[in-house]
Amino acid sequence: GNHEVTLWSRETDVAVDLKNTRENRRFFPGYRLPDNVAVETDFAAAVSAAELLIIATPIAGLRPTVEQLRALDCQAPLLWVCKGFEAGTGKLAHQVVGEVLGRERICGALSGPSFAEEVAAAQPTAVALAANDPAFARATARQLHSTRLRIYANDDLVGVEVGGAVKNVLAIATGVCDGLGLGLNSRAALITRGLAEIARLGVALGGQRETFMGLAGMGDLILTCTGDLSRNRRVGLALAEGKSLEQVLAELGHVAEGVYTARETDRLARSLAVDMPISSAVAAVLDGRISAAQAVEQLMARDPREELA
Numbered sequence: 585g586n587h588e589v590t591l592w593s594r595e596t597d598v599a600v601d602l603k604n605t606r607e608n609r610r611f612f613p614g615y616r617l618p619d620n621v622a623v624e625t626d627f628a629a630a631v632s633a634a635e636l637l638i639i640a641t642p643i644a645g646l647r648p649t650v651e652q653l654r655a656l657d658c659q660a661p662l663l664w665v666c667k668g669f670e671a672g673t674g675k676l677a678h679q680v681v682g683e684v685l686g687r688e689r690i691c692g693a694l695s696g697p698s699f700a701e702e703v704a705a706a707q708p709t710a711v712a713l714a715a716n717d718p719a720f721a722r723a724t725a726r727q728l729h730s731t732r733l734r735i736y737a738n739d740d741l742v743g744v745e746v747g748g749a750v751k752n753v754l755a756i757a758t759g760v761c762d763g764l765g766l767g768l769n770s771r772a773a774l775i776t777r778g779l780a781e782i783a784r785l786g787v788a789l790g791g792q793r794e795t796f797m798g799l800a801g802m803g804d805l806i807l808t809c810t811g812d813l814s815r816n817r818r819v820g821l822a823l824a825e826g827k828s829l830e831q832v833l834a835e836l837g838h839v840a841e842g843v844y845t846a847r848e849t850d851r852l853a854r855s856l857a858v859d860m861p862i863s864s865a866v867a868a869v870l871d872g873r874i875s876a877a878q879a880v881e882q883l884m885a886r887d888p889r890e891e892l893a
C-alpha cells in the first residue's frame with residue numbers, strides 16, 4: 585500500500601487483461617487493483633528499476649523465475665511467498681535461490697496465515713518476514729507493514745520456510761480427517777501432533793523450535809487445516825470422498841503445494857531419521873499406496889509414546 589508496485593505475469597494475456605480491466609477476473613473477480621500497481625508484460629522492463637522483488641509463483645516456478653533474473657544480472661534483494669520443498673530436489677526456496685543467484689544475494693521469505701482472497705479484501709492479516717540478512721528482514725518488514733497487513737521480522741529463515749511447507753501436507757491430512765467425519769477431537773489431535781512433526785523436521789534442518797509456535801508455524805497450520813479457503817484442505821476433503829488424485833486436482837484448478845511437498849517431506853524425514861508418521865501417511869495416500877481409511881487405521885494402531893519425545 586505504501587509503494588509503487590509493478591506487477592509482471594508470465595502469462596501475457598493475463599497481464600494484458602489485468603492492465604485493461606484492473607481486475608484479476610479469473611482468481612479475484614470484483615477486486616480492483618489499487619492505483620499504485622502498474623502492470624508490465626516485459627520481464628526485463630518490470631525488474632529493471634526495482635528496489636525489491638517479490639516472487640509469487642508456486643515453488644515449481646521459483647527456479648525458472650530466478651534463472652530469468654540471473655540472465656538480466658539484476659541485483660535487487662528478493663522475497664518469495666511460495667511454500668514448499670522443490671519437487672525432485674527437496675530443497676527449500678532459499679537453497680534454490682542460493683544455487684542460482686549465489687548465497688550472498690540478500691533474500692527471504694514472506695510467510696504466514698494469509699489466504700490471498702482475504703488479503704485482497706484488505707481483511708486484517710499478519711505474516712512473518714525472514715531473510716538471510718536480519719537487518720534487511722527488519723527494515724523490509726517495516727517498509728511493507730501497513731494497517732491491514734502486519735509484518736513481523738523473524739531471524740529464522742529455515743524455520744519460517746519449513747513451517748510454510750509442511751503445514752500444507754498436514755492440511756491435506758486434516759481435510760481427509762474431516763471428510764471421513766472423524767470428529768473434532770481427531771482434528772485437534774491431528775493439528776497438534778502435526779505441529780510436533782513440523783518442529784521435529786524444522787529443528788533437524790536447522791530451524792529454531794520457537795518459530796513453529798509463531799505465525800509461519802502454528803498460525804499458518806491452524807488457518808490451512810481449518811479454513812475452507814485452503815486448496816490443500818480441499819484436496820484432503822475430496823480424497824476422503826474416494827476420488828482419485830488426478831480427479832481431485834483437475835476439479836481444484838489451483839496449485840495445492842502439499843501434494844508435491846508430501847513426497848519431499850517423507851523423503852527428507854526418512855533420510856534424517858525424523859519421525860513424521862502423519863506426513864508419511866499423506867504421501868502414501870497421495871501415491872495410491874494406501875487408502876485414506878487405511879492411513880487412519882495405521883496411525884491409530886501405532887504404539888503409545890511420550891508426548892514430548
Ligand SMILES: NC(=O)c1ccc[n+]([C@@H]2O[C@H](COP(=O)([O-])OP(=O)(O)OC[C@H]3O[C@@H](n4cnc5c(N)ncnc54)[C@H](O)[C@@H]3O)[C@@H](O)[C@H]2O)c1
Pocket residue numbers: 593594595640641642643644645646648649665666667668698699700701838839841
Ligand atoms: N493463494 C494463497 O492464498 C497463498 C497465500 C500465501 C502463500 N501462497 C503460496 O504462494 C505460492 C503461489 O500460490 P498461488 O495461489 O498464487 O498460485 P498460482 O497457481 O495462482 O500461481 C501464481 C502465479 O505463478 C505463475 N507461475 C506458475 N509457474 C510459473 C513459472 N514456472 N514461472 C513463472 N510464473 C509461474 C502462475 O502463472 C501464476 O500467475 C504457493 O507456493 C502458495 O503456497 C499462496
Ligand SMILES: O=P(O)(O)OC[C@H](O)CO
Pocket residue numbers: 667696697698699700752755804807808813814815816817839840841
Ligand atoms: O490454499 P492453500 O492451502 O494453498 O493455503 C494458502 C496459504 O498458504 C494460507 O496461508
